[in-house]
Amino acid sequence: xxxxxxxxxxxxxxxxxxxxxxxxxxxxxxxxxxxxxxxxxxxxxxxxxxxxxxxxxxxxxxxxxxxxxxxxxxxxxxxxxxxxxxxxxxxxxxxxxxxxxxxxxxxxxxxxxxxxxxxxxxxxxxxxxxxxxxxxxxxxxxxxxxxxxxxxxxxxxxxxxxxxxxxxxxxxxxxxxxxxxxxxxxxxxxxxxxxxxxxxxxxxxxxxxxxxxxxxxxxxxxxxxxxxxxxxxxxxxxxxxxxxxxxxxxxxxxxxxxxxxxxxxxxxxxxxxxxxxxxxxxxxxxxxxxxxxxxxxxxxxxxxxxxxxxxxxxxxxxxxxxxxxxxxxxxxxxxxxxxxxxxxxxxxxxxxxxxxxxxxxxxxxxxxxxxxxxxxxxxxxxxxxxxxxxxxxxxxxxxxxxxxxxxxxxxxxxxxxxxxxxxxxxxx
Amino acid sequence: xxxxxxxxxxxxxxxxxxxxxxxxxxxxxxxxxxxxxxxxxxxxxxxxxxxxxxxxxxxxxxxxxxxxxxxxxxxxxxxxxxxxxxxxxxxxxxxxxxxxxxxxxxxxxxxxxxxxxxxxxxxxxxxxxxxxxxxxxxxxxxxxxxxxxxxxxxxxxxxxxxxxxxxxxxxxxxxxxxxxxxxxxxxxxxxxxxxxxxxxxxxxxxxxxxxxxxxxxxxxxxxxxxxxxxxxxxxxxxxxxxxxxxxxxxxxxxxxxxxxxxxxxxxxxxxxxxxxxxxxxxxxxxx
Numbered sequence: 001x002x003x004x005x006x007x008x009x010x011x012x013x014x015x016x017x018x019x020x021x022x023x024x025x026x027x028x029x030x031x032x033x034x035x036x037x038x039x040x041x042x043x044x045x046x047x048x049x050x051x052x053x054x055x056x057x058x059x060x061x062x063x064x065x066x067x068x069x070x071x072x073x074x075x076x077x078x079x080x081x082x083x084x085x086x087x088x089x090x091x092x093x094x095x096x097x098x099x100x101x102x103x104x105x106x107x108x109x110x111x112x113x114x115x116x117x118x119x120x121x122x123x124x125x126x127x128x129x130x131x132x133x134x135x136x137x138x139x140x141x142x143x144x145x146x147x148x149x150x151x152x153x154x155x156x157x158x159x160x161x162x163x164x165x166x167x168x169x170x171x172x173x174x175x176x177x178x179x180x181x182x183x184x185x186x187x188x189x190x191x192x193x194x195x196x197x198x199x200x201x202x203x204x205x206x207x208x209x210x211x212x213x214x215x216x217x218x219x220x221x222x223x224x225x226x227x228x229x230x231x232x233x234x235x236x237x238x239x240x241x242x243x244x245x246x247x248x249x250x251x252x253x254x255x256x257x258x259x260x261x262x263x264x265x266x267x268x269x270x271x272x273x274x275x276x277x278x279x280x281x282x283x284x285x286x287x288x289x290x291x292x293x294x295x296x297x298x299x300x301x302x303x304x305x306x307x308x309x310x311x312x313x314x315x316x317x318x319x320x321x322x323x324x325x326x327x328x329x330x331x332x333x334x335x336x337x338x339x340x341x342x343x344x345x346x347x348x349x350x351x352x353x354x355x356x357x358x359x360x361x362x363x364x365x366x367x368x369x370x371x372x373x374x375x376x377x378x379x380x381x382x383x384x385x386x387x388x389x390x391x392x393x394x395x396x397x398x399x400x401x402x403x404x405x406x407x408x409x410x411x412x413x414x415x416x417x418x419x420x421x422x423x424x425x426x427x428x
Numbered sequence: 429x430x431x432x433x434x435x436x437x438x439x440x441x442x443x444x445x446x447x448x449x450x451x452x453x454x455x456x457x458x459x460x461x462x463x464x465x466x467x468x469x470x471x472x473x474x475x476x477x478x479x480x481x482x483x484x485x486x487x488x489x490x491x492x493x494x495x496x497x498x499x500x501x502x503x504x505x506x507x508x509x510x511x512x513x514x515x516x517x518x519x520x521x522x523x524x525x526x527x528x529x530x531x532x533x534x535x536x537x538x539x540x541x542x543x544x545x546x547x548x549x550x551x552x553x554x555x556x557x558x559x560x561x562x563x564x565x566x567x568x569x570x571x572x573x574x575x576x577x578x579x580x581x582x583x584x585x586x587x588x589x590x591x592x593x594x595x596x597x598x599x600x601x602x603x604x605x606x607x608x609x610x611x612x613x614x615x616x617x618x619x620x621x622x623x624x625x626x627x628x629x630x631x632x633x634x635x636x637x638x639x640x641x642x643x644x645x646x647x648x649x650x651x652x653x654x655x656x657x658x659x660x661x662x663x664x665x666x667x668x669x670x671x672x673x674x675x676x677x678x679x680x681x682x683x684x685x686x687x688x689x690x691x692x693x694x695x696x697x698x699x700x701x702x703x704x705x706x707x708x709x710x711x712x713x714x715x
Contacts (some may be wrong), residue, residue: 030711039620041712045618045705051447099441099555101711108441119553123471127478139470140556 021074026106028314033062056105079224079240088244120181159183212244239342256412291395295320311407311417317369323360378407463562472568490575498523526643528576535610539565541620592676601669608691614698618705
């Protein structure tokens, strides 16, 4: 098995604290209606030509704020992660920073050359060969003929498309075209690099090559702004992060904190999470199969109902049952999946497998699972709970019992909680 | 080691109208124009190569339209179906040369809009000097004329049309013709990029315009029609180019200089407008 080089590099601090990008209170409006949008375009052009000042606090009809009062700073060698749900305004911010569109309010100050990696292979003509298109693309990205000649061989080698470099681009697979585009863009050696969700191209080997090259660029002093939905990628590269939501900058600072807030918002938005206990309607004797689950709850070590679990803390899971007749060999089974994860089962507990079966008499009873430490990592989970007799006969099922697990920063890079104690010994 | 420190360039983007800082605007325009030379050349090479690589008959397509039109008109004229006066040089040569000039004008008129529409994906995603795509299109116009020139040279030799030394001044007049076309096209380009009506309207306007220019008939001397034709801005430029290439005597120097100066002024205005409008177009068009 190949051991891929760790993505976590140890970086020296940037040589000087010079701020090379400063965004101050930038706002931008967009219009949802196409016809109105085109008309506003003409209106804006007229306003610009006549030198009119903008009334920038007002939204015209059908407009909305794509960005509102966003401010940030970037220093040499820093990598800023830009996170947010789709439509939060990340690409708009990048386009304003690269000078493609004008802000409706605020200022952006840039020192040095900005290379946007917003789309790969701009300027590619499908009929021409890869070789010819490299020249076109790098010329568009701002390099002079001499500069292109210097790094041409490196670009072709980096793209790894072999002999296809002399074939027309229309015969390339989308992956090859993207790799060629990426190779061109990454060799332009800009001062500020804006990467908009393009790190997903290519196979794993190519991706790690790209990450290494980006690290190299960072060492040389290039600053990055990074948009990606892949939290792992951002955490590996970014020195700080900024969270945009519906055009507003909610948080900026430590990458881990921001990523966890982003993921929390992403899955919690509009989704009901079971707060504390779940109570179910009682069934009558003829509706029931013999045993009904009447409530589910998470409790702490003292027996108090919890709103959420905490990684590493003791907790217990209680299922209250109503039993209608005498039944033997009753056991509880729980299957837990992470919401938003790959839908794999994270935990599977079965009383039968643990040899914990009970004989139930008519009346109310409860089954409790005591956990010395909650092993889940912070996140949102859903559990499928059923009570059964023996292996196969199921009395009652709860398809989805959602619960939240919270944790501190020490859990941010863990996939599970490991109970531990530390020791320091002298060796004689 | 890092190459020349580019950290010294400081650029500020604000919501303010850039026309309030005219000096800065002109500096930026000049700088971008210089910066676009190499890129414009690359784009020109790319477009020409791509065009001809996909074509079997290649350059022949540049010859055929004028030849076919001229032949059609010649047949009609000889049959008496159209009443065209006598021209100074043999009619086929007259028509083909004039048509070549007219087509060059039309290409330069529709050039900027075509350039902006074709470059939309690039415009929306990369900040390169916007003048480059216009320059590349102008280059293409001259390239296409160059090919037609071969045909014209052939005609001149075939019909044994005499030329004087003033033929070397003809390119100057041609450049002015292209400037007129480009400036009008550039003026229309921002609106044309947003609304499709402009691209549809151009052919509608160009067809009657052809008939108001002395392309298929000699310059009319008198009457209302002659007045209209003389008011047409294309007339002095086209006629002067033709005159310089054939007779050597310019028939309407005042008209030529007036229109030329206007065209140059219009070009500068159109350039400023284009530059100011581009970010708004980029914002509104689909990427």
